Amino acid sequence: MKVVILAGGMGTRISEYTKTIPKPMIKVGNKPIIYHIMKHYSKYGYKNFYIALGYKGHVIKKYFRKKFFDWNINLIETGKNTMTGGRLKRLKKILGKDRFMMTYGDGLSNVNLNKLLKFHKKNKKLFTLTAVRPPARFGAIKITGSRVNYFKEKSKLDEGWINGGFFVIEPEFLKTIKNDKTYLEREPFENLAKKKQMSAFKHHGFWQCMDTKRDKDILDKLLKKRKLF
Numbered sequence: 001m002k003v004v005i006l007a008g009g010m011g012t013r014i015s016e017y018t019k020t021i022p023k024p025m026i027k028v029g030n031k032p033i034i035y036h037i038m039k040h041y042s043k044y045g046y047k048n049f050y051i052a053l054g055y056k057g058h059v060i061k062k063y064f065r066k067k068f069f070d071w072n073i074n075l076i077e078t079g080k081n082t083m084t085g086g087r088l089k090r091l092k093k094i095l096g097k098d099r100f101m102m103t104y105g106d107g108l109s110n111v112n113l114n115k116l117l118k119f120h121k122k123n124k125k126l127f128t129l130t131a132v133r134p135p136a137r138f139g140a141i142k143i144t145g146s147r148v149n150y151f152k153e154k155s156k157l158d159e160g161w162i163n164g165g166f167f168v169i170e171p172e173f174l175k176t177i178k179n180d181k182t183y184l185e186r187e188p189f190e191n192l193a194k195k196k197q198m199s200a201f202k203h204h205g206f207w208q209c210m211d212t213k214r215d216k217d218i219l220d221k222l223l224k225k226r227k228l229f
Contacts, residue, residue, distance in 0.1 A: 001117075002095060003046050006087050007034060007105035008054020008078055013211050022056040024105030025063065026216060029223040032063065033210055034105050038071060044113040046101060047071040050094060052078040052087040085182030092174045102167045108219065109207040111166050116201050120168035123199040127173050127192050131200040132164035132207040135218075161200065163189075164207050 011023030018026075024034035038049060053060055053075055061075050076094070078087040088102065099120075101113070111130050120128040163185070176188045192198040210216050 001046055002048050002050055002098065002100040003038075003041050004088065004091060004095070004100060004102040005034065005037065005049060005051045005105050006084055006102070007051050007060060008057065008080070008082065008087055009084075009105075010055045011106070014213060014216065016213055017216075018055075020056075021059050022054075022105075023210070025056075025059050026106075026210065028108070028210075028216070028219045033108065033219070034060070036108055037103060037105065038069075040108070040110075041101070041103075041113065042071060046113060050074045050076060050091060051105075052076055052091060054078055054080050054082055054087065079180060082180040083182055084184040085177040085186075085188055086180035088184060089174060089177040089179070089182070095171060095174070097171050099168065099170055102169055104165045106211070107165045107207070107209040109164060109166060109203065110205045111164070111201075111203045111207070113166070116166060117168055119201045120199070125199045126170045126197040128168045128199045128201055130164040130166040131161040131202050133160075133204070134162050135208060161202070164203060165209070166203075 005024070007022065007024040009023060011018035014023060014026065017023070025032045027033070028036055034051075041047070041049070047070065049071055051060065051073065054077075057075070057077055064073050064075060074094075076091065078090045082090065101117075109130070109132070116128065116130060173188070173192070176191060177184070178187075182188065189198065208215065208219055208222070210219060
């Protein structure tokens with residue numbers, strides 16, 4: 001099964017690093033985060049990668065040219081200013097008529113990919129996303145008028161579920177993406193939900209994105225303690 005990794009964004013929220021390298025090449029420990037993502041997929045036997053390049057894609061190309069992996073790695077230019085939906089749309093011919101997996105190039109998780117695929121097949125929807133609880137950042141409060149009647153330090157309970165970025169997708173979904181300017185997370189996702197063609201696989205285990213330097217520091221510490229995956 002093909003695995004698409006969206007790796008072309010500019011990563012403006014972590015610009016301390018992305019001035020010189022693309023976000024997927026920011027290191028967690030001594031390896032780029034994209035390596036850790038691919039290693040997780042390969043652990044489940046998914047080794048056929050299609051990496052959608054954009055901003056500073058040459059850095060990713062250089063890295064994989066110099067390294068040897070037991071993976072089939074296809075590096076595809078999808079445009080510097082292309083949005084997430086547009087990047088996927090540009091891979092339409094390559095992906096063909098087969099079901100495929102997809103993720104972003106900036107998030108790590110120990111999600112069981114075989115269970116995710118089994119869940120997708122069982123639910124028979126066009127699209128399955130992995131839903132996760134966001135890592136707790138703030139104390140949660142409930143207010144009545146001006147009175148605080150509930151406080152819980154760094155509570156996950158009231159923060160709901162968010163898109164965790166590990167997907168299983170049927171090829172028909174690509175028809176819903178208009179062009180390079182389409183954000184995957186806007187009209188395509190919203191329309192899927194309205195048409196009841198999107199299912200959510202709830203993941204209760206480890207998940208951490210890398211949007212900011214603070215997130216990177218958290219991932220570095222977890223890797224040092226061997227608590228990643």
